[in-house]
Amino acid sequence: MIRLWHVAQSRSFRVLWFLEEISAEYDLVACSFFDRSLRDAAHLARSPAGRVPAIEIDGLPMHESGAILLYLAERLAPQLRIAEGAPARAAFLQGLHYAETLGAHLANLTQHHIVLRDDWMRSPTVMRLEARRLENALRAIGPDWVAGQFSVADIAIGYAVCMAQRFVPLPQTTARYADMVLERPAFQRAMQKDGPAQIYTRDFYAPPEG
Ligand SMILES: N[C@@H](CCC(=O)N[C@@H](CS)C(=O)NCC(=O)O)C(=O)O
Known part of the structure; x- marks a missing residue:
């Protein structure tokens, strides 16, 4: 159960x-x-x-x-998953953990754009820096599945990529990866079960100008 x-x-x-x-x-x-x-x-x-x-x-x-x-x-x-000892195991493990490299930037951006409600609480410098760092980190993703075949590493990374497009334009290869994610029937079913928005109410949160 x-x-x-x-x-x-x-x-x-x-x-x-x-x-x-x-x-x-x-x-x-x-x-x-x-x-x-x-x-x-x-x-x-x-x-x-x-x-x-x-x-x-x-x-x-x-x-x-x-x-x-x-x-x-x-x-x-x-x-x-990719089994221990298989050639793609390193890429698999790396992808599974790299998802949290992306996650750290997403958490910072979510804090700044959404959780901190008043402008005086936010740091525009950190918001611009984190957006740039996220965009750079995304360049490692796509166009193919992380370990050459769909695996749980792609579930970890795919979620992060979908959230990332609320803060930065996706690099071209990452956008192709995002399309593969969106096409998966299980991803679409999960979206239907996700429930009403709790965090993001806008499609895009642009970094402050400066
Ligand atoms: N590294 C953890 C992070 C878990 C995490 O921070 N979850 C957030 C939602 S994305 C949360 O529950 N935040 C509530 C809080 O910080 O109070 C994981 O991947 O499970």
Whole structure:
């Protein structure tokens, strides 16, 4: 039995998308960033930092999207990971972790554009710098799947690429990669289950001029 604690548009989308890729049976617990439910004792027992994704897999709690994707792939969908010792294993592991290099820029940009509500709280310099760094980091992505075939590394990276296009224009090869992601039926099903927007209400958040 799998239960996923999820907030729309957040990194828990990665796990939702994976579960759709393998047509798993699962319970989806829709959570909110705004009602403090991620800080209650029950949730902190699943996710010590009070975040999403959090998941229970036959009673086993896990948090941290990359680790969840790899663990679930090993257990339930070996075709979505690259096995130890295989030539593409290095590219696979690198992609799985590089998703959080992109994630760090996305988190900074989300903080600045959305979480910090008043202009005086924001640093235009950091906003411009982070947008530039994100755009540079995206150049490593695409046009093909990260490890030569679709894998959970592409679920981790694909989510980040989709979020990134809210802040920067995608480099050409990355845009082709994004098209492949959007075409996947499981990605489309996960989008339908994602729920009403909780974080991003605009298609694009331009860096401040200067
Ligand atoms: N590296 C973690 C990051 C988890 C994370 O920061 N999740 C965000 C949503 S994208 C969250 O729950 N934020 C709520 C908070 O910081 O209070 C992962 O990939 O699972």
